Amino acid sequence: xxxxxxxxxxxxxxxxxxxxxxxxxxxxxxxxxxxxxxxxxxxxxxxxxxxxxxxxxxxxxxxxxxxxxxxxxxxxxxxxxxxxxxxxxxxxxxxxxxxxxxxxxxxxxxxxxxxxxxxxxxxxxxxxxxxxxxxxxxxxxxxxxxxxxxxxxxxxxxxxxxxxxxxxxxxxxxxxxxxxxxxxxxxxxxxxxxxxxxxxxxxxxxxxxxxxxxxxxxxxxxxxxxxxxxxxxxxxxxxxxxxxxxxxxxxxxxxxxxxxxxxxxxxxxxxxxxxxxxxxxxxxxxxxxxxxxxxxxxxxxxxxxxxxxxxxxxxxxxxxxxxxxxxxxxxxxxxxxxxxxxxxxxxxxxxxxxxxxxxxxxxxxxxxxxxxxxxxxxxxxxxxxxxxxxxxxxxxxxxxxxxxxxxxxxxxxxxxxxxxxxxxxxxxxxxxxxxxxxxxxxxxxxxxxxxxxxxxxxxxxxxxxxxxxxxxxxxxxxxxxxxxxxxxxxxxxxxxxxxxxxxxxxxxxxxxxxxxxxxxxxxxxxxxxxxxxxxxxxxxxxxxxxxxxxxxxxxxxxxxxxxxxxxxxxxxxxxxxxxxxxxxxxxxxxxxxxxxxxxxxxxxxxxxxxxxxxxxxxxxxxxxxxxxxxxxxxxxxxxxxxxxxxxxxxxxxxxxxxxxxxxxxxxxxxxxxxxxxxxxxxxxxxxxxxxxxxxxxxxxxxxxxxxxxxxxxxxxxxxxxxxxxxxxxxxxxxxxxxxxxxxxxxxxxxxxxxxxxxxxxxxxxxxxxxxxxxxxxxxxxxxxxxxx
Amino acid sequence: xxxxxxxxxxxxxxxxxxxxxxxxxxxxxxxxxxxxxxxxxxxxxxxxxxxxxxxxxxxxxxxxxxxxxxxxxxxxxxxxxxxxxxxxxxxxxxxxxxxxxxxxxxxxxxxxxxxxxxxxxxxxxxxxxxxxxxxxxxxxxxxxxxxxxxxxxxxxxxxxxxx
Numbered sequence: 001x002x003x004x005x006x007x008x009x010x011x012x013x014x015x016x017x018x019x020x021x022x023x024x025x026x027x028x029x030x031x032x033x034x035x036x037x038x039x040x041x042x043x044x045x046x047x048x049x050x051x052x053x054x055x056x057x058x059x060x061x062x063x064x065x066x067x068x069x070x071x072x073x074x075x076x077x078x079x080x081x082x083x084x085x086x087x088x089x090x091x092x093x094x095x096x097x098x099x100x101x102x103x104x105x106x107x108x109x110x111x112x113x114x115x116x117x118x119x120x121x122x123x124x125x126x127x128x129x130x131x132x133x134x135x136x137x138x139x140x141x142x143x144x145x146x147x148x149x150x151x152x153x154x155x156x157x158x159x160x161x162x163x164x165x166x167x168x169x170x171x172x173x174x175x176x177x178x179x180x181x182x183x184x185x186x187x188x189x190x191x192x193x194x195x196x197x198x199x200x201x202x203x204x205x206x207x208x209x210x211x212x213x214x215x216x217x218x219x220x221x222x223x224x225x226x227x228x229x230x231x232x233x234x235x236x237x238x239x240x241x242x243x244x245x246x247x248x249x250x251x252x253x254x255x256x257x258x259x260x261x262x263x264x265x266x267x268x269x270x271x272x273x274x275x276x277x278x279x280x281x282x283x284x285x286x287x288x289x290x291x292x293x294x295x296x297x298x299x300x301x302x303x304x305x306x307x308x309x310x311x312x313x314x315x316x317x318x319x320x321x322x323x324x325x326x327x328x329x330x331x332x333x334x335x336x337x338x339x340x341x342x343x344x345x346x347x348x349x350x351x352x353x354x355x356x357x358x359x360x361x362x363x364x365x366x367x368x369x370x371x372x373x374x375x376x377x378x379x380x381x382x383x384x385x386x387x388x389x390x391x392x393x394x395x396x397x398x399x400x401x402x403x404x405x406x407x408x409x410x411x412x413x414x415x416x417x418x419x420x421x422x423x424x425x426x427x428x429x430x431x432x433x434x435x436x437x438x439x440x441x442x443x444x445x446x447x448x449x450x451x452x453x454x455x456x457x458x459x460x461x462x463x464x465x466x467x468x469x470x471x472x473x474x475x476x477x478x479x480x481x482x483x484x485x486x487x488x489x490x491x492x493x494x495x496x497x498x499x500x501x502x503x504x505x506x507x508x509x510x511x512x513x514x515x516x517x518x519x520x521x522x523x524x525x526x527x528x529x530x531x532x533x534x535x536x537x538x539x540x541x542x543x544x545x546x547x548x549x550x551x552x553x554x555x556x557x558x559x560x561x562x563x564x565x566x567x568x569x570x571x572x573x574x575x576x577x578x579x580x581x582x583x584x585x586x587x588x589x590x591x592x593x594x595x596x597x598x599x600x601x602x603x604x605x606x607x608x609x610x611x612x613x614x615x616x617x618x619x620x621x622x623x624x625x626x627x628x629x630x631x632x633x634x635x636x637x638x639x640x641x642x643x644x645x646x647x648x649x650x651x652x653x654x655x656x657x658x659x660x661x662x663x664x665x666x667x668x669x670x671x672x673x674x675x676x677x678x679x680x681x682x683x684x685x686x687x688x689x690x691x692x693x694x695x696x697x698x699x700x701x702x703x704x705x706x707x708x709x710x711x712x713x714x715x716x717x718x719x720x721x722x723x724x725x726x727x728x729x730x731x732x733x734x735x736x737x738x739x740x741x742x743x744x745x746x747x748x749x750x751x752x753x754x755x756x757x758x759x760x761x762x763x764x765x766x767x768x769x770x771x772x773x774x775x776x777x778x779x780x781x782x783x784x785x786x787x788x
Numbered sequence: 789x790x791x792x793x794x795x796x797x798x799x800x801x802x803x804x805x806x807x808x809x810x811x812x813x814x815x816x817x818x819x820x821x822x823x824x825x826x827x828x829x830x831x832x833x834x835x836x837x838x839x840x841x842x843x844x845x846x847x848x849x850x851x852x853x854x855x856x857x858x859x860x861x862x863x864x865x866x867x868x869x870x871x872x873x874x875x876x877x878x879x880x881x882x883x884x885x886x887x888x889x890x891x892x893x894x895x896x897x898x899x900x901x902x903x904x905x906x907x908x909x910x911x912x913x914x915x916x917x918x919x920x921x922x923x924x925x926x927x928x929x930x931x932x933x934x935x936x937x938x939x940x941x942x943x944x945x946x947x948x949x950x951x
Contacts, residue, residue, distance in 0.1 A: 018881060025889030026877040028825015028865030032890065035824040118819075119810065200829040200837055200924050201890045254827070254890025255924045287830035509888030509925045677884045680927030708834035708922075716915040716928035 005522065006590050011529070012522030013736065016673035020529070021513045030252040036206045036219045038280035042071060044270050045121035046283075047111040047128045048293065049103040052139070052364040052701020053152070054132040056101055056110070064113055064127035069120025073128060074112040074273055076100040084272055087235045090262060090480055091338065093164070094156070095328035095367055097265045097272075102135070104152055104327040105366045106701055107292035109265045114273050114281060137364045137701040138162060141301065141324040144361040152327060152362045162362040164329050169343035169420045170355035178316035178353050182307035186391045191770045192380050194299040194324070194365075194695040195688075196291050197372050198713055199508075201254020203294060204284035205267050207274040214240060216274070217247045220267060223260045223506055224546025225250040227480060229538045231263050232271070234481075239275075250536035256508035257685070258371035261332040261548050262295050292706040295332075296365075296695055297372035299324040300342075300358075300380045306388040312398045314407045317346055317354040319384055323369075325360045330367035332548070333376050334478045334485060340376025341469045343420035347385035348429045348467045348639060349407040354419045364701045373685050373746040375470045375549040382466045386751035387768065390462075394762055400755070401442060404433060404465050415732075422469065424637045425739075426729045432663045433465050433641035439725055440643050440661040453763060458648035458782070460760025464752035468638040470740040471554025475631045480545060484631065487555035488542035489563045491520060492625040495613040497606030498530040501563075504544010505556040506536045510678070510742060512552060515670045516560055519736060523564030524571075525591020525605050542627055550638070550740035553670065554731075559630035561735040566626035571608045574624075577617035578603045636731045636739035640664040642752040648760050653779030655691060655757055657720045662748070665727045666741035667734065676724055678742045683722050686749020688714050694772050794858040798823065799867025807854050813847075814838040816854035817864060825865035825893045829922070836921030839894035840864050846901035848920070865893035868900070875938040875945075876900060885934030887925030895921045899935045908939055 006012030024030050061073040076098035079085040086094050098109055113124035136150045143149055144162040153159045179185060205220040222228045225248040233243035253260060270283040285294070300321050307316040323339060325331065333340045339358035346354045372379070389407075393400040408429040409416050416424040436442075445461050452459045475484035488504040501520055505512065517531035535541055544556060568588065575593035576583045579601060586593045594602035603611075612624035645659040662683060669675050692712040695705045705711045730737030750771060757773050758766055766781050791806040796813075798821060805820045817823050817840065828850060829837035838849040841863035849862075868874040876896045879885065886892040895918060902909060902917035909917060914935045915928065923931060 019884070021889070022881045022886060025886055025892050026873070026880050026896070027869060028823075028893040030825075030889045032824075032827065034818075034828065037822075118815065119808065198924065199888075199890075200835055200922055201827070201888070202829070253888060254829075255888045257924070284828075287832065287835070511887070673884050677887060677926060677930055680929045681887060681923075681925045682927075684927035685924065708830050708832050713834075713922050713924070715919040715922060716932065717919045719915075719928050721911075722927060722929055 006525065010521050010525060010527050010590065011518055013518060013668060013670050014672065015518065016671055017514060017518065017528060019511050019514045020517065021511065032201055032252050032254050033204050033206060033219050033221050034284045036251065038206060038208050041206065041280040041282055042114055042116060042277065043118050043121045044112050044114050044273055044281050044283040045125045046109050046266060046289065047113065047125045047130065049106060049108045049110050051103060051132050051134050052106045053135040053137045054103050055135060056099055056103060057131040057133055059111055060129040063129065064124045067120060067124050067127055069117060070113055070115040070124040072114040072273065072277055074098065074114065074269055074276065079272055082239050082272065084236060084268065087263065087268055089328055089330040089367065090332050091329040092335065093329040095330055097268045105364050106703055107289065107366065109269065112269045112273060114277060139363060139697050139699060139701050141322050141361050141363050144363055152364060164325060164360040164362060165338050166357065166359050167338050168357035171353055172355045175316050175318055175353045175355040179307045179318065182315045183310040184308045184392065184395055185305060186388065186395050187305045188388065188391060188768050190302045190304055190384055190387055190768065192298040192300045192383055193771065194296045195372055195693045196296055196695055196711065197257035197259035198291065198711065199255030199257055199259055202285040202287060202290040203260060203264060205270050206280060206282045207270040208280035209274040209278065211278050214245050216241055216245055216271065217249065218271060219249045219251055221253055221260050222248065222250045223256040223508060223548050225506055225536055225538050226504055226543045227483060227545055228263060230483065231481065235268065248538045250506045253506065253508040256548065257373040258297065258332065258548050259294055260508065261370055262330055264294060288707045291695065291711055292703050293366050295330060295368035295370040296326065297369050298380060299369055302380065302384050304384050304388050306392055308392045310396055312396060312403045312406050314349050314392065315352050317351055319345055319356045321358040323358055323360040324363050324365065325369065326363055326365040326367045328367035329360060332370045334472055334480060336477060337376060342377040342381050344378055344422055344467065344469045345381035345385050346418050346420060347382060348409060348465045350409045351419055356420060365697060371549060373682060374743045375468060378469055379747045382747050383751050386464045386466065387754060390755045390758065391767060394767065400463050401433060401437060404463065405430060423634055424467065425634055425731050425733055427467065427637060427639050428727060428729050429465055429639060432639060432665055432727050435725055435727060436641040436643045436661050436663040439723065440659060442643065445645060458650055458760045460646045460756040462644045462752045462754065462756025462759055463641065464748045464755065465641040466639060466748040468744050468747055469635050470550035470638060470743065471632055471636045472549055472551055473635055474633060483545065485545050486629045486631045487544035487551065487559055488627065488629045489556055489559035490542045490627040491560065491563045491567060493567060493609045495610050497526060497609040499526055500532045500534065501560060502534045502541045503556045504542050505547040505552045507547060510547065510552060511674045515674060516557065518670050519557055519560045520564055523561055524567065550743045553738045554636045554734060554740045555630055555632055557738060558632065558735045559628045562630055563626040563628040566628065567624055570624060571605060573620055574608045574611050574616060575603050578607065578611055633733050636667065636734060638666045638739040638741055638744050640744055640748055642748045644752040644756040646753065646756040646760055648757065648778060650782050653775035653782065655773055655778060657687065657753060659723065660720055661723045662745060663725045663727060664741060664744055665729050666744065667729060667731045667739035668737035670738060675741050679724050679745045680722050682743060682745030683749045684714060684719050685746045687719060687753065690750040690753040690771050690773060692772050792855055794855055796857045796860060796862055798862045799864060809853065809855055811854045812850055813852040813854045813857050814849035817849060823864050823866050827890055827893060829890065834922065836898060837891050837894045839897045839921060841897055841901060844904065846898050865896060868896065875941040878941065879934035879937035883930050883933040883937050885926065885931045891921060891923045895923065895931060899938065903939055903942060907942060
């Protein structure tokens, strides 16, 4: 969209209006969950397992209960009385809320202490005596299915190994045929390690059960309040907590990134504690609990093979993946997609065929995995294909940009049907890569690299041309626990022409209070400052599946546009009545209907709103409002091309990202300032796993990266200055042509950085380095021939 | 546990409390004084969400005991706005220096410490100055611009003041 349809005062699409929500945040007046205080509120803290796999022989709560500040201790036995000790995961697996007889990962919840204040409950958890008997541990997922491996989920009937599921997509035989008839086959095992979203606000809740009314209100850090309420009703309906008695309020959220989608045991225990004690209970994780026990992301071991011809034509792709799910499959994928959107792995390229398979296994690690600012495993898919394309380029000694250009899906081939069953909506991949190359001066960089290499300096250039898949999703394919993945918008226009709009999503920093208002401003001409946006309260907001996987604009944003169009259709009838003409004689321009050919004869949307309550035509309902549940016809496919330039210190192995050019295409843009801000943040969350972040375990299943001492979230010093640009290829099926953007950079940045590092070292024979690319890994790659 | 009586001057108002020795300053600020703009993001002095000024110096209030602040001056985000927004608050708004807003109060207090000691910092000095504060949303770029905005505004208002 090159030109805005609305004035800056109206602030429709394309205007970089300042964010409405910031007024409270810059004053410290946001209301995050730990800011919620209720009369008589008590606190909860959790006893956690020091072992990754152990029998619980006994739990002695006597000393804890003797502490003057402790009111109650809740164990698995307490919950079992109510049949609340187990709960379903979003993937139709089960997981413990609190254990009865064994623990299956380090830091697992073992018991909860309720008391008067934070300090008393911290004392209390030290006084709970738990006797464990350690069991053999399964840490390596490749050994999880060995015949002598202990069965972790012996609680599940018929579970005779640690294998959970097998999933495949594509044509195996046809792909094999392609591999047999190609000149070149390149193979690599790529590991994407466990990482953690580490939002700066941890998870927590305040649970308040009113014994008199049977009403439960939970303030909770959740990205999906409605879905959570339904899950709670499914978990606890049998003890009287029906869905109509549960109100979930998602207050301001201090970052989500996927980590605040699941139902964690702590939430359920806090709810049970509130029911048991009759008091409001606050539970707020500390950072170590957050990193050690909440859902992880990634942990995919991918055996990748790519078949090509000598001239650089990409023919076939085959990936066999082992997914380490930890103790339970607690991912947050749509039901039909146990490996999420991983089959998007053919990426931006026109492959003849592809075959992808994934096996999920249990290990003695925390359950997961959720996304880390991405749409259901698309990051893993993009990492695989973008690394493999570079490996082909290296193998046939072709420039990595040239190879991409040669194999991109051409722009006239959209809608494009991929060999693994996706229908890409729109794209112009050549334009995005060309723009990135022109902006960064690709040819000059190649020259500079050549000169530096001759001087013995290490400089690398890395490209990633990714295709994202966001906006889940069409009800025919997408549901979570059976609930279809539509989303909703309910808009009411007040008599004075102002509006309130409510949504089934929930912002965690995305700026919905501003961008949704801009969509409504665009559609109805009501200034965005006159539109209040509300989300997160299940008592008032229409049902929706929440905010994650870049789905808010593709689903709820579309719902807002559609609801506006319903309002506009009614407004037209009222306008015809006010102008004493027929609807056919009216035309719309931003904010008003006028009589065709007589522009002075017009009524504004505000006039119409007033009339809807004061002078509505006979036979027409009063009022001006609409609700829309938007079921998207397809996903949207944002894309982009990134180029990273790195310098490597051969003495220390340290990688410095000197430049990073990001060209993104997310279709039509609602607020360029917000889009750019999201890209900066997403790129930084791509840099983080590429160079710094990993949650790792020793052979005993002890976590070795479980606090901010070891888990290195990049600061302003490590983070480079990002350079951004855009192309605009609207989605043909989305009502406002938008696609979703918040996660593209997290998906696209890591392979660009890895490709740059490998490029810098390629003359030493380096073909691949797994992330995070630590100085040690680089140093070893440089010096491997020197050290005996 | 034995309690001590303390008085901390927070944003110009004396706040008195009976506290245990072990009570963290951040909990005194948040729970006893109900000033919830100061946030908690970790328990190891890494994230900086709890940054406040103690006698004008930025500290992480999760690693200071309330009793250590007895008789001293504490400044939090709630004290930044006078008759108008502080230039740093304005800068974060104008330059889109925040998204979820959770790190923002601590970030603003660290930046206040920086500008109080170095009114015209370079980009590198700003990045260094806020390196004790983690942000997961913005990638820091617009935070740098926000601090530059405030620096410029403070400079120009000083020169307008006849200096």
